[in-house]
Amino acid sequence: MAEHVVVVGAGVYGAAVAAALSRRGAHVSVVEAATPAGGTSGATFSWTNSCGKQPRSYHDLSVAAMAAHRRLAAEVAGSDWYHGGGNLEWAGDDAALARLRAKVAGVLDYGYRARWLDREAVLRLEPDLDPAALPAEEIAYFPDEGWVDPARLVDHLLSVATSRGAELVRDAVTGLDVSGEAVRAVRLSSGDRLATDAMVNCAGPWAAGIAELAGLPLPMRNTRGVLVHTSPVAVGISRVVHAPEVHLRPDRADRVLLHSEEIDGAARVTESGEPDVPPAAVDRVLAAGAALYRGLSAATVASVRVGDRPIPGDGLPVLGRVARLPNFHFAVSHSGATLCVHAGELVAAEVLGEDVGDALAPFRVERLLPAG
Template identity: 35%
Template sequence: MNVAVIGAGVIGATVAARLAQKGAAVTLIEQATPGSGTTSTSYAWINSNGKEPPAYYNLNLAGLQAHMRLSPKDETGWLGLGGHVEFAVDDHHRDNLAARVKRLQGWGYGAEDISPEQAQTLLPDVRLPKGIQRIAHYTDEAYAYPAKYLAFMLTEARQAGVEMRTGVEVTSFEPEGDATALTLSDGSTLRVDKVVSAAGRWTRSVAALAGVDVPVREFTEPGDVVVGYLAVTNPLPVQLSRLITSPWLNVRPAGGGRLMLQALDLDATADPRNVPDPDSRLARTFLERLRALLANTEGARIETIMVGQRVMPEDGRTIVGPAPNLPWLYVVATHSGITLAPYLGEAIAAELFGEKQDAFEEFRIERFMTDTTYGQPYAPRKPGEQ
């Protein structure tokens, strides 16, 4: 089987590697450089926390478990372990947190209530927010270094014989029975049995070349659900080995003593065409919140501000499966790309080799043909939200 995989982010690279390891002849096509899309601007929180409905929870749990199995335990590993601590300081957030922990415990997920004293032990440098009403510890959650994961997968892909084509785009498809020919922007043509679109936020435009509407949202204005700020600090003498979610700031290690910061309420002005400078008012706000939350951050400065662009299907949930009436086109697009990549890569490869994946049934493209309302698109959960 000859396969073209479009998009060399974490999902595309994993699909390509797993297909090649099963014996397919695979060409991995990337319009820029590997990982230059959403993979490079992700908070990369590995979790199945607050994911609804149960089928989506199970999908994300499979991704979390796949990361735990796959990540090497030495310096080549890409996971930061230690779990995730979430603080609630108002009645609404407290009640939400209590309900979520109870539900997750019922499903066997690693979730527990902890005391301020226990939180201080887990987070030695945290300045506990005033008025804390509840604290949750999600013991099995992690954060990832996406570039390290991608490097691992690209190595596996190369060793399995995947051909990499970078700096080229697909400009057209010419179906030939159950197969197709791709024309690339350099003028070359590639004939394959299957195409896997793992094009992330470009999914809609790639699928449109085949005459298929795959409803993935695109950026239209500042503050869209598909965009959000991430800020990275200079190296700091802070003891932090896990994720923190607070009402004002989310924090995780970013490598080399740096911290990655996220504050979802600030995303209302996020615009990838106008990224604030590291000395901007936005940067100062991030620093004020960081200094209020963590000790030993008086010398903090923002080195980088990014505007991440999320891959967001219209109903917020993963799209995975063959395009209707096009046996040669398989599409995957998901907001949970970092979490799901190792699981989806294996499962998609298996399905393309004839092993139908029952776990995908609620995530096929056909659901949009029967429900054109889609519901509300999923947004990153602010503290206190389901």
């Protein structure tokens, strides 16, 4: 059993892996260069779902992960990070409707709960929606979906880990000492060196850089994501909503979170290297939200968050140990908010020598590496 494990990154994956390792008795050091949940985890729509995910192994992993969120929230008195309520989605044109019909048919074939609602049924769920913004019928409802507050989830998971002796090291990884087909130590920018029996790369969009320190290629195709947080506003939105022009969900303290593909594409990097989103793009996404929920016309923009979404080369998660460096493990993916609790348990179990069967087999990094 690995007695000391270094986890790189304190986002949703790093916190989940650290909590799972600590519960199993390992001594854990979580290395985070910035603020826990301050990177991608703090700039994610954090919709928990398996809505149209392919292949079947990815779908099944996501369904199990959704159940893990519900269990964890039920087990912890006063938990405030997980929110159910389902997801509503409708199309804006014939081509989009054809894609939505195919998605619904596909998930139903997998045994995933979905059903079609008409306008009146949707308004019973979301009475503040403007009826004129809804089609008369063919509005898809996925009742088992929901969302998490990633910062509060990370707070809980790190609290679990630190209460069992884990340490949070606020530093950056600059190197790895590798010999005899094992990582022996993690070197930090402060000059410190953490000797280790195993390490887990939970560095999100920076995971390829950490892997490179061990001589491991990790093909990534990260994308930029933008979220708009409103001021507190008297709008009764109770669940995730995917409308043609905007995606919405509740946010903490009576705020609303908005996202759109258009605003993702509008984000740019300034000459100083800082992310920037044109005000006109922010105004458009807020106006699209107000066209659905009239109360949002009174909202102002409280903040705009820009983050890099970590997406491995083929779009699927990279999880578990590396064959040629068996004490180096990955927990990297898009959909980390959905997968983190369940996948974190699987990765932690494998780190400590437990048999997880074939659960991680479709997601190992070797599928992305050159043959030979």
